[in-house]
Amino acid sequence: MVLSTLCWGLATVLTKGVLAYVPPMTLLVVQMLGSVTVLSVAMRLRRLRLPVQWQTVKLGYTGLLEPGLAYTFGIVGLKFTSASNALLIGTTEPIIIVLLAWLQRTEP
Numbered sequence: 001m002v003l004s005t006l007c008w009g010l011a012t013v014l015t016k017g018v019l020a021y022v023p024p025m026t027l028l029v030v031q032m033l034g035s036v037t038v039l040s041v042a043m044r045l046r047r048l049r050l051p052v053q054w055q056t057v058k059l060g061y062t063g064l065l066e067p068g069l070a071y072t073f074g075i076v077g078l079k080f081t082s083a084s085n086a087l088l089i090g091t092t093e094p095i096i097i098v099l100l101a102w103l104q105r106t107e108p
Contacts, residue, residue: 009087015075016083024075031075032067 018027043050050056078086 008090012078012087012090013083016078016086019075019079024079025072028072028075031071 015027015031022030074086074090
C-alpha cells in the first residue's frame with residue numbers, strides 16, 4: 001500500500017514536471033499508449049487472449065469515463081495547478097464519494 005501511494009504521488013509530480021515541456025493531450029496519449037503496451041505484453045507473456053466479441057466491446061465503453069475522461073480532465077487540470085493541489089484533490093475524492101453515497105442511501 002505504501003509503495004502504491006509512493007508510485008501514485010511520484011507519478012503526479014513527474015507528470016507535472018513533464019507538462020512544462022509537453023502539451024497535456026500529447027502526454028495523455030503517450031501515457032495511455034504506454035499502459036496499453038505494458039498490458040498487451042503481459043497478456044502475451046501469459047498467453048492470454050482477449051475475446052473480441054460485442055459483449056467485450058460493450059464492457060470497454062466504461063473506459064471512456066475512467067480512465068479516458070477522468071485522466072483527460074486530471075492532466076489538463078494539473079497543467080493549471082500545483083502537484084500538491086492535485087494530490088490533495090485526488091486523495092479527498094474517495095472520501096467525498098463515500099460521503100455522497102452515505103447521503104444518498106435509501107432507508108428501507
